[in-house]
Amino acid sequence: MATTGEATTTNKRVILRDYVTGFPKESDLIFNDTTIDLKIPAGSTTVLLKNLYLSCDPYMRIRMGKPDPSTAALAQAYNPGEPIYAFGVSKVIDSGHPDYTIGELIWGVVGWEEYTTFTPTPNSHHFKIQHTDIPLSYYTGLLGMPGMTAYAGFYEICSAKKGETVFVSAASGAVGQLVGQLAKIMGCYVVGSAGSNEKVDLLKKKFGFDEAFNYKEEPDLDAALKRCFPEGIDIYFENVGGNMLDAVLLNMKIHGRVAVCGMISQYNLENQEGVHNLPTVLYKRIRIQGFVVSDYFHKYSEFLDFVLPYLREGKIAYVEDVVEGLENGPSALIGLFHGKNVGKQLILVARD
Amino acid sequence: MATTGEATTTNKRVILRDYVTGFPKESDLIFNDTTIDLKIPAGSTTVLLKNLYLSCDPYMRIRMGKPDPSTAALAQAYNPGEPIYAFGVSKVIDSGHPDYTIGELIWGVVGWEEYTTFTPTPNSHHFKIQHTDIPLSYYTGLLGMPGMTAYAGFYEICSAKKGETVFVSAASGAVGQLVGQLAKIMGCYVVGSAGSNEKVDLLKKKFGFDEAFNYKEEPDLDAALKRCFPEGIDIYFENVGGNMLDAVLLNMKIHGRVAVCGMISQYNLENQEGVHNLPTVLYKRIRIQGFVVSDYFHKYSEFLDFVLPYLREGKIAYVEDVVEGLENGPSALIGLFHGKNVGKQLILVARD
Numbered sequence: 001m002a003t004t005g006e007a008t009t010t011n012k013r014v015i016l017r018d019y020v021t022g023f024p025k026e027s028d029l030i031f032n033d034t035t036i037d038l039k040i041p042a043g044s045t046t047v048l049l050k051n052l053y054l055s056c057d058p059y060m061r062i063r064m065g066k067p068d069p070s071t072a073a074l075a076q077a078y079n080p081g082e083p084i085y086a087f088g089v090s091k092v093i094d095s096g097h098p099d100y101t102i103g104e105l106i107w108g109v110v111g112w113e114e115y116t117t118f119t120p121t122p123n124s125h126h127f128k129i130q131h132t133d134i135p136l137s138y139y140t141g142l143l144g145m146p147g148m149t150a151y152a153g154f155y156e157i158c159s160a161k162k163g164e165t166v167f168v169s170a171a172s173g174a175v176g177q178l179v180g181q182l183a184k185i186m187g188c189y190v191v192g193s194a195g196s197n198e199k200v201d202l203l204k205k206k207f208g209f210d211e212a213f214n215y216k217e218e219p220d221l222d223a224a225l226k227r228c229f230p231e232g233i234d235i236y237f238e239n240v241g242g243n244m245l246d247a248v249l250l251n252m253k254i255h256g257r258v259a260v261c262g263m264i265s266q267y268n269l270e271n272q273e274g275v276h277n278l279p280t281v282l283y284k285r286i287r288i289q290g291f292v293v294s295d296y297f298h299k300y301s302e303f304l305d306f307v308l309p310y311l312r313e314g315k316i317a318y319v320e321d322v323v324e325g326l327e328n329g330p331s332a333l334i335g336l337f338h339g340k341n342v343g344k345q346l347i348l349v350a351r352d
Numbered sequence: 353m354a355t356t357g358e359a360t361t362t363n364k365r366v367i368l369r370d371y372v373t374g375f376p377k378e379s380d381l382i383f384n385d386t387t388i389d390l391k392i393p394a395g396s397t398t399v400l401l402k403n404l405y406l407s408c409d410p411y412m413r414i415r416m417g418k419p420d421p422s423t424a425a426l427a428q429a430y431n432p433g434e435p436i437y438a439f440g441v442s443k444v445i446d447s448g449h450p451d452y453t454i455g456e457l458i459w460g461v462v463g464w465e466e467y468t469t470f471t472p473t474p475n476s477h478h479f480k481i482q483h484t485d486i487p488l489s490y491y492t493g494l495l496g497m498p499g500m501t502a503y504a505g506f507y508e509i510c511s512a513k514k515g516e517t518v519f520v521s522a523a524s525g526a527v528g529q530l531v532g533q534l535a536k537i538m539g540c541y542v543v544g545s546a547g548s549n550e551k552v553d554l555l556k557k558k559f560g561f562d563e564a565f566n567y568k569e570e571p572d573l574d575a576a577l578k579r580c581f582p583e584g585i586d587i588y589f590e591n592v593g594g595n596m597l598d599a600v601l602l603n604m605k606i607h608g609r610v611a612v613c614g615m616i617s618q619y620n621l622e623n624q625e626g627v628h629n630l631p632t633v634l635y636k637r638i639r640i641q642g643f644v645v646s647d648y649f650h651k652y653s654e655f656l657d658f659v660l661p662y663l664r665e666g667k668i669a670y671v672e673d674v675v676e677g678l679e680n681g682p683s684a685l686i687g688l689f690h691g692k693n694v695g696k697q698l699i700l701v702a703r704d
Contacts, residue, residue, distance in 0.1 A: 062635075070629075070636075071631075071635045072635075073606045073635050073636050073637070074635040074636075075635075241630065241631060245630070250422060260633050260634045261634070262634065263630070266630075266631050267631075271628070272628045272630070272631060273626070274625070274626015274627060275626060275627050275630050276623070276624045276626050276627075277624065278615070278618075278627050279423075279593060279618050279619075280642075281612050281640060282426065282612045282615055282644075283414075283422060283423045283424075283426040283427075283642070284422075284425050284426075284642065285425070285642045285643055285647065286641075287639065287641045287642070288639070288641075289633075289637075289638075289639045289640075290632075290633040290636065290637045290638050291634075291637055292634075292637050
């Protein structure tokens with residue numbers, strides 16, 4: 001128990017009850033109130049954060065499973081009984097570290113709790129927020145990890161050229177919506193898939209995709225792709241995996257590229273779906289490349305320089321799905337795996 | 353019917369009876385004797401070849417199936433009722449083309465027949481054989497298409513570095529045996545798999561692989577790979593596909609690379625096996641890259657400059673499985689898909 005002094009307050013936290021198998025449920029996450037001292041003790045180099053926004057991202061499902069060497073390179077498992085953690089936007093409310101000052105805004109990894117302490121290291125990815133003319137919440141998405149993921153994936157992995165054809169799955173999500181717009185900026189033909197007609201409308205009307213389809217209403221994904229890409233696909237930005245990847249492989253062009261950003265359809269399966277069309281990789285000389293955004297965080301300021309002008313000029317659109325209150329966090333996170341969110345899912349914990 | 357004159361002779365040919373489904377059988381290939389005029393008519397730019405050696409290669413199975421847009425980029429289907437064709441070593445016995453002279457030796461695509469005519473074009477890959485201190489048969493393998501495949505795949509696709517760990521499947525085949533030796537030359541740790549203990553011995557004793565295993569005697573491929581690669585695999589040179597690929601994916605290191613050269617285990621299946629561990633591509637940031645040797649034929653003379661000194665100094669070993677007589681060609685080709693060959697499978701059609 002923390003000692004309770006003048007500066008002590010309640011800290012509501014979201015705890016992983018136990019390792020998850022199959023689809024996560026709200027009851028896999030439980031609340032626990034502790035108390036926290038809002039003053040950093042003298043001599044400590046710790047930084048105390050008040051969390052304002054928390055990001056809900058598909059990869060968090062991987063962290064909810066049992067520790068697994070095959071996934072550890074991407075995401076270390078959460079510890080049952082402890083708060084889960086992810087990217088968020090926070091305000092420094094006390095600091096014993098010379099690089100952090102009270103009142104500064106940062107985005108980076110924090111606990112799912114009202115207050116988080118951390119001790120900065122060269123590898124703790126916490127970025128100071130300099131541009132506050134943009135909504136702070138955007139730093140959980142377009143201007144944070146997912147935006148940087150789209151940027152690194154599209155420019156570093158896809159090797160796109162003007163006039164190429166691009167397919168993006170889970171295209172209305174935090175990453176997909178930006179990938180589609182980056183592809184349009186480059187002069188590509190872009191098609192997206194999503195799981196509702198509302199999302200499909202968003203892709204076409206808001207994000208400027210050339211074409212879009214609701215994969216849940218397509219009895220034959222191969223046929224849907226052939227309809228949208230009669231000449232085939234140069235680039236597939238993969239967020240889904242499984243059956244969608246299988247259908248895409250049949251429709252890739254020679255020398256096509258698949259940038260593997262996520263495979264949300266597989267994270268909740270105890271036995272992952274088999275992909276049957278891999279010989280196509282040989283026949284068509286396809287490159288499939290997995291990537292992880294943390295390998296590209298050194299390019300974050302380059303990314304901001306690129307994206308901020310487009311955003312300020314209204315040339316890049318962005319849609320968020322904001323849920324208010326940490327107490328509604330678990331349902332927002334679980335909803336992600338049922339496609340409930342429309343746009344980037346995040347939680348408003350505190351306004352200031 | 354050809355007119356029969358003084359220079360006319362019989363031309364025995366191997367014909368595809370009908371499109372093949374499942375494992376090919378000897379009876380899928382039939383013989384047909386025609387006659388051929390051994391003089392090129394005046395004014396023609398045709399070249400007449402006498403075929404000396406014919407190559408049996410796994411990709412030929414793809415050509416035996418029904419025409420399929422998904423495989424066409426690698427291999428156009430053979431026409432039932434016509435001779436099959438593949439790489440071979442031949443002697444020019446008459447020529448109407450200024451670039452070809454009687455007596456010259458070439459390797460390139462020819463029919464499975466005793467005599468073949470062709471009209472040179474810039475895209476007809478026929479290479480003149482300059483180095484005849486090496487057995488001519490080697491130009492169906494080590495010094496021909498399979499050797500060039502190993503060279504392009506290993507140096508262009510694998511991005512290997514000294515000290516990395518390399519796994520080669522179907523490792524005693526025409527391509528695999530050279531890949532393993534190229535990897536050893538680079539200072540890598542190399543393990544190969546093959547389908548008999550005789551082949552495994554060859555890998556270790558003749559080709560200098562660090563380790564090798566008989567996949568047919570391993571109840572658990574994952575365990576076999578973990579035994580050989582306790583720290584994981586940096587590079588997988590893929591000749592097999594299916595279950596082997598699935599097991600390899602579990603054992604790849606972060607930033608591992610899979611060079612897809614062939615998937616022989618899948619060519620005879622009506623329903624290709626599902627590969628279940630593709631999310632590993634994301635977790636471990638793996639690159640899977642298919643490639644086709646014809647994209648690299650412009651590097652053939654560079655390849656020869658590289659490989660010939662090693663071969664002449666005995667620093668690269670090479671094992672062939674030679675069957676004598678075109679009449680034994682079908683059984684040699686079909687045997688390839690049952691792993692009957694030990695080393696590079698080829699057919700001696702004529703010695704001179």
